Amino acid sequence: MASFNKVILLGNLTRDPEVRYTPKGSAVCDLGIAVNRVYTTDSGEKREEVTYVDVVLWARLAEIAGEYLKKGRPVFIEGRLQMDTWDDKQSGQKRTKLRVVGESMQLLGSRPAGGGAAAETAGEDRQTTAGGKAS
Secondary structure, three states, rough: OOOOOOOEEEEOOOOOEEEEEEOOOOOOEEEEEEEEEEEEEEOOOOEHHHHHEEEEEEEEEEEHHHHHHHOOEEEEEEHHHHHEEEEOOOOOEEEEEEEEEEEEEEOOOOOOOOOOOOOOOOOOOOOEEEEOOOO
């Protein structure tokens, strides 16, 4: 049977990106994204619901996120769901965590003044894929 695993998120960063490198030199970046949903209750009251999503980026995409993204900045991510499992060293219990592996990213909004070597024009959006190509 065929399957399909695709996630599309538009939200704001909840913290600054955390870039690190594997022993083989691959860049890895962990992001936290808040995705807001506004809805109206049966009584007509507007409410807002926030979903917090953990995203991991790899290779050049991770480096770009580390250079250009900051807490609060809007970002568009396309990727896939992945279930990570590990044994907790303290309790010995098996742990799981569902997160998004980002395969494409679009930086939204204007870039804060004075940051990064490759300055973006104010209001310009930049799209990057896992292969590191920007458009």
